[in-house]
Amino acid sequence: MSEAQPPVPLSASSPPPGGILRATLAILGKDLLLEWRTRARLNALVLFSLATLLLFSFALGPDTAALRRSAGGYVWLAILFASVLSLGESFRVEAENMSLEGLRLLPVDGRALFLGKAIGNTLVLCAVSLVSLPVAIGLFDAEVTLDAGRLVLVMLAGCAGVAAPGTVYAAIAANAKARDVLLPLLLFPILIPSLLASVKATALIFQGDAMGELSSWLSLSCAFDVLYWGLGYFLFPRILEEN
Amino acid sequence: MFDWVASYSSGLQAALWAPLVLLVFVLALTLTHLVDRGSRSWVWKVLLGIAVLMFVVQAPLALSWAPAERYMGDTGRILYMHVPLISLAMALLVINFGASIAYLMRPSMTADAVAEASVSVAMMYGVLGTLLGAIWAKPTWGTWWTWDPRLTTSAILLVIYTGYLALRRFVDEQERRATWSAVVGILAAVNIPVTYFSVRWWRSIHQVQSNPSTVDPQMVMVLRWSYTMFIALLVVLLYQRTLDALEARKRESTPP
Amino acid sequence: MSPPVIEFHEVSKRFGARWALRNISLTVPVSEVLLLTGHNGSGKTTLLRLMATAIAPNRGRIGILGSDARRDRDLIRRNVGLLSHANYLYEDLSAAQNLRVLATLLLVADPSRVVKELLERVGLADRSMQSVREFSAGMRKRLAVARLLLKRPRIALLDEPFGELDPQGIEDMEAIVNELKASGVTIILATHLVPQGLRLASRRIHLDSGCLSTPLASQ
Numbered sequence: 001m002s003e004a005q006p007p008v009p010l011s012a013s014s015p016p017p018g019g020i021l022r023a024t025l026a027i028l029g030k031d032l033l034l035e036w037r038t039r040a041r042l043n044a045l046v047l048f049s050l051a052t053l054l055l056f057s058f059a060l061g062p063d064t065a066a067l068r069r070s071a072g073g074y075v076w077l078a079i080l081f082a083s084v085l086s087l088g089e090s091f092r093v094e095a096e097n098m099s100l101e102g103l104r105l106l107p108v109d110g111r112a113l114f115l116g117k118a119i120g121n122t123l124v125l126c127a128v129s130l131v132s133l134p135v136a137i138g139l140f141d142a143e144v145t146l147d148a149g150r151l152v153l154v155m156l157a158g159c160a161g162v163a164a165p166g167t168v169y170a171a172i173a174a175n176a177k178a179r180d181v182l183l184p185l186l187l188f189p190i191l192i193p194s195l196l197a198s199v200k201a202t203a204l205i206f207q208g209d210a211m212g213e214l215s216s217w218l219s220l221s222c223a224f225d226v227l228y229w230g231l232g233y234f235l236f237p238r239i240l241e242e243n
Numbered sequence: 244m245f246d247w248v249a250s251y252s253s254g255l256q257a258a259l260w261a262p263l264v265l266l267v268f269v270l271a272l273t274l275t276h277l278v279d280r281g282s283r284s285w286v287w288k289v290l291l292g293i294a295v296l297m298f299v300v301q302a303p304l305a306l307s308w309a310p311a312e313r314y315m316g317d318t319g320r321i322l323y324m325h326v327p328l329i330s331l332a333m334a335l336l337v338i339n340f341g342a343s344i345a346y347l348m349r350p351s352m353t354a355d356a357v358a359e360a361s362v363s364v365a366m367m368y369g370v371l372g373t374l375l376g377a378i379w380a381k382p383t384w385g386t387w388w389t390w391d392p393r394l395t396t397s398a399i400l401l402v403i404y405t406g407y408l409a410l411r412r413f414v415d416e417q418e419r420r421a422t423w424s425a426v427v428g429i430l431a432a433v434n435i436p437v438t439y440f441s442v443r444w445w446r447s448i449h450q451v452q453s454n455p456s457t458v459d460p461q462m463v464m465v466l467r468w469s470y471t472m473f474i475a476l477l478v479v480l481l482y483q484r485t486l487d488a489l490e491a492r493k494r495e496s497t498p499p
Numbered sequence: 500m501s502p503p504v505i506e507f508h509e510v511s512k513r514f515g516a517r518w519a520l521r522n523i524s525l526t527v528p529v530s531e532v533l534l535l536t537g538h539n540g541s542g543k544t545t546l547l548r549l550m551a552t553a554i555a556p557n558r559g560r561i562g563i564l565g566s567d568a569r570r571d572r573d574l575i576r577r578n579v580g581l582l583s584h585a586n587y588l589y590e591d592l593s594a595a596q597n598l599r600v601l602a603t604l605l606l607v608a609d610p611s612r613v614v615k616e617l618l619e620r621v622g623l624a625d626r627s628m629q630s631v632r633e634f635s636a637g638m639r640k641r642l643a644v645a646r647l648l649l650k651r652p653r654i655a656l657l658d659e660p661f662g663e664l665d666p667q668g669i670e671d672m673e674a675i676v677n678e679l680k681a682s683g684v685t686i687i688l689a690t691h692l693v694p695q696g697l698r699l700a701s702r703r704i705h706l707d708s709g710c711l712s713t714p715l716a717s718q
Binding site for chain 1: 551552572579581588589590591592596603604646650
Binding site: 172178186224227238241 | 396437
């Protein structure tokens with residue numbers, strides 16, 4: 001047995017400078033590590049989004065022109081469905097042994113928790129879209145008419161717009177009754193406007209942007225990002241605490 | 244606000260001061276009840292009576308006195324109810340937004356009760372208004388429903404706040420429920436301006452909000468009767484529901 | 500005499516419509532080892548969770564280390580360790596990774612060495628790479644203790660520390676509690692094993708359906 005450790009002196013009440021950033025990175029690192037160690041789950045998630053894409057083509061029948069026209073919408077629906085699963089999972093992991101409370105009592109700043117989890121969720125959704133987007137392009141015979149950099153930007157802004165409110169709502173739903181129903185019930189409707197912007201932007205990339213509308217849809221999508229990330233940053237600590 | 248008062252005082256329709264007087268009366272009674280909550284249960288009956296009276300006066304005005312709309316004919320009369328219902332539902336959602344912020348700034352049972360009551364009344368107004376809109380749309384646009392931005396965003400708002408009310412049912416603990424609802428209320432409110440401006444942002448078959456100067460004065464009068472009537476009803480319902488919600492919270496927290 | 504590290508003033512806590520704790524007033528002086536007893540559902544866990552600021556009281560005032568539990572939550576949390584039924588572990592991380600994440604967040608210097616030492620101390624050194632999911636209840640408890648020690652708290656709140664442990668584990672746990680005690684940590688010990696508890700504690704309080712019954716003198 002080692003010798004007894006003297007207790008550390010009472011720490012100062014304000015966190016060290018750069019604390020939020022450092023804590024964010026630590027939380028993000030932990031989530032990515034978890035994601036890596038349970039990568040079978042991530043694979044299943046990607047497969048699920050591919051299966052959804054296939055289902056759309058069954059539902060619509062072999063009308064190639066219609067499928068091509070709506071390819072952007074299908075990609076985003078596949079991501080949306082996958083997001084409920086990945087968001088729910090990201091807080092089920094925290095709820096299993098009440099680890100989220102463990103972090104809260106450490107204490108970890110609630111804002112850092114939000115940023116870490118929301119960035120992690122954005123990355124997972126990006127991974128999903130990284131696979132489902134090329135598959136959709138092949139499956140629905142869509143083509144990227146504008147440069148790929150724009151497409152990356154649209155996907156990134158869209159995934160971030162799903163992840164931020166999704167992180168807030170998943171944290172709430174994880175602690176409520178009927179969490180599996182509650183999360184999509186809360187999340188889907190509020191995502192529709194921001195998702196609409198992403199769908200329009202993606203469709204413009206697939207079909208050509210004759211009127212130069214892409215930038216306005218992209219900025220609408222970014223505006224939702226700013227709004228939801230800002231609100232999440234300030235509101236998330238409140239949903240963790242009891243009062 | 245000012246030109247509303249001005250058009251009432253133009254002398255053209257002095258009798259149409261009545262709804263404003265009644266509205267002031269309703270507000271005064273509600274305030275009295277707020278100050279002295281004791282035994283004034285009769286206040287509710289009076290308030291309800293006023294609302295019914297206003298409806299009795301308003302109905303013939305809307306149904307026959309106002310001229311038929313040039314393009315829509317008599318179906319246009321539905322709009323005397325549809326327009327105030329929908330816009331007041333939106334106003335109630337803004338009240339919910341305010342109450343949610345108020346709760347997060349300074350937690351209180353009252354703020355939470357107002358938040359809950361405002362959404363439940365907003366749902367009543369919103370659903371009724373949407374149904375009337377669909378009935379009006381069938382002869383006018385030839386369909387009950389179209390996926391036009393205005394309709395779609397309004398429907399989304401209804402679903403969003405259904406989720407909000409569902410959340411309230413799924414959380415038992417008072418403080419948690421209040422905080423979480425406030426957070427969800429604020430995030431949901433992001434979509435209120437989207438709905439309001441959707442008519443202007445996307446080209447839409449739904450008409451833009453009208454402006455009194457372009458409409459027949461008789462129609463304006465009737466519409467104002469409707470507005471005052473629904474505002475009076477709103478005050479009564481909102482107040483009653485808030486009191487109910489407060490009562491429920493008190494029951495939950497009996498002293499140890 | 501230094502001020503008490505834990506002060507409860509007329510504290511009540513409600514879950515839904517049920518009052519779990521009623522009008523609790525108590526003070527704990529610095530470096531005391533307090534034994535907390537009571538039947539299942541008497542409110543022991545709630546009391547400890549209130550001290551850890553995991554939950555907030557509906558009525559009354561709580562002061563920890565001279566700070567108000569409502570206002571200076573972060574300050575209190577930095578100095579209080581809670582060993583709870585929920586062990587706060589990530590099932591899909593290994594034992595070492597669980598501690599490593601914590602060490603990073605606590606800004607511990609030389610985390611690798613500290614984590615290794617701690618795992619040895621709780622007897623999990625040879626299982627350090629295993630997922631917590633494969634751990635037995637007793638091993639989880641040991642890892643949860645390592646988690647608490649990593650934080651080096653001034654107040655240690657131990658909720659059933661001997662539960663789920665084998666005789667060897669109980670002995671080890673007693674040694675750890677004694678070490679903490681020797682280093683001046685204030686300890687609240689909630690346990691059913693009254694003999695073990697009394698051996699370690701200097702005072703005993705008893706909870707009976709949410710109320711403090713008359714404190715019994717120990718021994």
